[in-house]
Amino acid sequence: MADVLVLCYHAVSERFPAALSVTPEAFERQLALLARAGYRGATFEDAVKAGSGRVAAVTFDDAYLSVLALGKPMLDALGWPATVYAPTDYLDAPERPLKWAGIEQWHGGEHERELLPMSWDQLGELAEAGWEIGSHTRSHPHLTEIGDDALRDELVESKRVVEERLGRPCATLAYPYGDHDERVVAAAGAAGYAAAGTLPARLHAERPLAWPRVGIYHDDDERRFKLKVSRVMRRLRSSRIWPG
Numbered sequence: 001m002a003d004v005l006v007l008c009y010h011a012v013s014e015r016f017p018a019a020l021s022v023t024p025e026a027f028e029r030q031l032a033l034l035a036r037a038g039y040r041g042a043t044f045e046d047a048v049k050a051g052s053g054r055v056a057a058v059t060f061d062d063a064y065l066s067v068l069a070l071g072k073p074m075l076d077a078l079g080w081p082a083t084v085y086a087p088t089d090y091l092d093a094p095e096r097p098l099k100w101a102g103i104e105q106w107h108g109g110e111h112e113r114e115l116l117p118m119s120w121d122q123l124g125e126l127a128e129a130g131w132e133i134g135s136h137t138r139s140h141p142h143l144t145e146i147g148d149d150a151l152r153d154e155l156v157e158s159k160r161v162v163e164e165r166l167g168r169p170c171a172t173l174a175y176p177y178g179d180h181d182e183r184v185v186a187a188a189g190a191a192g193y194a195a196a197g198t199l200p201a202r203l204h205a206e207r208p209l210a211w212p213r214v215g216i217y218h219d220d221d222e223r224r225f226k227l228k229v230s231r232v233m234r235r236l237r238s239s240r241i242w243p244g
């Protein structure tokens with residue numbers, strides 16, 4: 001059976017002190033560690049379907065511009081593709097910083113430009129280079145907190161827009177904040193997604209439409225990164241004895 005490791009990143013930056021940003025140096029070290037451990041990189045869609053071996057899917061939520069400038073060259077050096085999850089409503093105004101609960105505190109300050117998203121053209125370039133572009137919904141809501149019609153719209157419309165803009169299928173989704181429940185998972189399946197990533201505090205069983213991703217953050221030093229990605233620790237964290 002394949003050992004599928006799905007990592008969730010957001011921004012890559014030298015200076016951005018947010019929890020959701022990692023430095024290029026840390027990112028490079030983390031990738032090197034995985035490559036040395038025998039992982040091969042894949043898109044999320046391919047990783048979920050992998051039959052054997054150690055497969056690492058690097059995913060980036062929110063489509064930060066910094067991923068293109070600082071993350072892609074390091075993945076290119078390994079020949080690894082990655083997956084970007086795009087909140088589609090925001091990408092028609094690429095000079096407008098992303099804004100929702102959790103990142104809005106960075107607006108108006110010196111780091112505001114770290115919140116700029118990629119343009120559709122830039123996402124198209126990534127897709128050309130073998131990356132996967134998936135949906136991160138239209139407006140980045142907590143999906144468990146919205147009604148059925150709004151839920152369907154967030155899932156169906158974002159998928160349609162990615163497909164229309166990039167001219168290729170949008171097969172996977174990342175739930176904003178990792179927030180999901182059985183109603184949301186069923187709606188993702190009904191909207192036509194083949195797979196979707198969560199971001200749980202406690203890892204859970206792997207299902208294509210609720211696939212636990214390991215979130216990597218600013219303060220994850222090498223020791224903590226190794227712990228998070230270790231297969232034994234992932235098993236332990238998915239069991240009931242792990243608190244939180």
Ligand SMILES: [Zn+2]
Pocket residue numbers: 061062136140176177
């Ligand atoms: Zn997000």
